[in-house]
Amino acid sequence: MQNITSYIQTHKNTFLNELIDILKIPSVSADSNYKDDVFKTANLIAKRLEQAGCDFVELCPTQGFPIVYGEKIIDPNLPTILVYGHYDVQPADPIELWDSDPFTPVIKTTPLHPEGAIFARGACDDKGQAYMHIKALEFMTSTNQLPCNVKFMIEGEEEVGSVNLATYVKNNKEKLANDIILISDTGMIAKDTPSITTGLRGLSYVEVEVTGPNRDLHSGLYGGAVANPINILAKMIASLHDDNNKITIPGFYDNVEALSKQERLEMAKAPFSLENYKAALDIKDVYGEKGYTTNERNAIRPTLDVNGIWGGYIGEGAKTVIASKAYAKISMRLVPNQNWENITTLFKTHFEAIAPKSVTVNVTPHHGGQGYVTPTNTIAYQAASKAYETTFGKAPIPQRGGGSIPIVSLFEQELNSKTILMGFGLDSDAIHSPNEHFGVFNFLKGIETIPYFYKYFSEMYK
Numbered sequence: 001m002q003n004i005t006s007y008i009q010t011h012k013n014t015f016l017n018e019l020i021d022i023l024k025i026p027s028v029s030a031d032s033n034y035k036d037d038v039f040k041t042a043n044l045i046a047k048r049l050e051q052a053g054c055d056f057v058e059l060c061p062t063q064g065f066p067i068v069y070g071e072k073i074i075d076p077n078l079p080t081i082l083v084y085g086h087y088d089v090q091p092a093d094p095i096e097l098w099d100s101d102p103f104t105p106v107i108k109t110t111p112l113h114p115e116g117a118i119f120a121r122g123a124c125d126d127k128g129q130a131y132m133h134i135k136a137l138e139f140m141t142s143t144n145q146l147p148c149n150v151k152f153m154i155e156g157e158e159e160v161g162s163v164n165l166a167t168y169v170k171n172n173k174e175k176l177a178n179d180i181i182l183i184s185d186t187g188m189i190a191k192d193t194p195s196i197t198t199g200l201r202g203l204s205y206v207e208v209e210v211t212g213p214n215r216d217l218h219s220g221l222y223g224g225a226v227a228n229p230i231n232i233l234a235k236m237i238a239s240l241h242d243d244n245n246k247i248t249i250p251g252f253y254d255n256v257e258a259l260s261k262q263e264r265l266e267m268a269k270a271p272f273s274l275e276n277y278k279a280a281l282d283i284k285d286v287y288g289e290k291g292y293t294t295n296e297r298n299a300i301r302p303t304l305d306v307n308g309i310w311g312g313y314i315g316e317g318a319k320t321v322i323a324s325k326a327y328a329k330i331s332m333r334l335v336p337n338q339n340w341e342n343i344t345t346l347f348k349t350h351f352e353a354i355a356p357k358s359v360t361v362n363v364t365p366h367h368g369g370q371g372y373v374t375p376t377n378t379i380a381y382q383a384a385s386k387a388y389e390t391t392f393g394k395a396p397i398p399q400r401g402g403g404s405i406p407i408v409s410l411f412e413q414e415l416n417s418k419t420i421l422m423g424f425g426l427d428s429d430a431i432h433s434p435n436e437h438f439g440v441f442n443f444l445k446g447i448e449t450i451p452y453f454y455k456y457f458s459e460m461y462k
């Protein structure tokens, strides 16, 4: 690839400043207070795609936030890469735990990032990673090195379940036709250890409401004689795992794919230090399903976690009260072959069944999605592998990821396309957490590596 490193050297400050402009707009899709900002971000992304050399760019309206679509078709006989990303971000709260304002991006050095990291909500997930693709395109078009057709689809509702994108994909199959889908919305093992994410977990997300008496009660007058919904909810949640940390919902594991000994041995080869893992999180020990390693627990095994729980009095001081209601938000991470809608039903049936008569339980499903496994015997995988080898000087390690991008399995179902996940984030980037950041090194390395994927994929495709 001619001049990619010098191109990056010349333009890196511009790239960073442009990304900072995008990070300044608080495009929080979950919070309606930011509605205008989400639209503003879509407009800015569209403008940047045009500047990067797309021949056609449009904002596709949906019932929610628009999908930014752009393309550059140079020859219908050449392969087509579809790049997917998202310009919406997670809410920034708890805001008081940020060292700087989440929407006033700053570049600071850290022990891991002596060349600097950009601190802002969305820096890594996914504005920074999506922007690498726009800059890689700009490099290829401006130096006449684009080897194939490219389509961009950057959405604004990934963090809230991609419901409108699913409809859009179903209605635009021909427009979105492609030979491979390329996504940077995951991570890699370490700064000097590139990896290709070969799997994503599925998700079922539910909210539960437990109702006891018809009003909040004096905990002295009634305490001990009526069910306390918070006590009951805590008990019900605790019962969802057994002593081995297996999930107790009947049928939950029915379709879980068991990895062979060989596959597990292969997985265990990835560099990993349990000591560093614990130190990074300030924990004395890890915790999880018996019989599995930490890396297995967070990638190839399903989980159930309470994401939030509330009810009763949480203000200053003490108030003696038995609340009428208690609530929790619960997510289940699923592995391939587990059907998320089926799991949601199993959860609902079980949770209602274990409730004592003294309360009523309401389970409301939120969103969900299927898991995904990337095949490794494809030219896309080989091309990605060779691209990393070129820019990192070593072959990437295949690694199953624990997170979810539910739309990926829908892409396969509706567009009949495979996805290649070239993530450049690190676990320490604190995505979804306070002080999210993205290493300048990672950002630039992504811009450098992507054009090689285009090159090798197009060459191997012939």
Ligand code: BES
Pocket: 125, 126, 158, 159, 160, 161, 185, 186, 187, 200, 203, 367, 401, 402, 403, 404, 405, 406
């Ligand atoms: N980019 C993440 C998913 C991710 C991160 C996968 C790191 C693998 C490694 C994505 O934006 C995300 O946060 N997805 C949500 C699911 C969505 C339906 C809200 C998730 O995984 O919680």
Ligand code: MN
Pocket: 086, 125, 126, 158, 185
């Ligand atoms: Mn993301």
Ligand code: MN
Pocket: 090, 125, 159, 431, 432
């Ligand atoms: Mn996310």
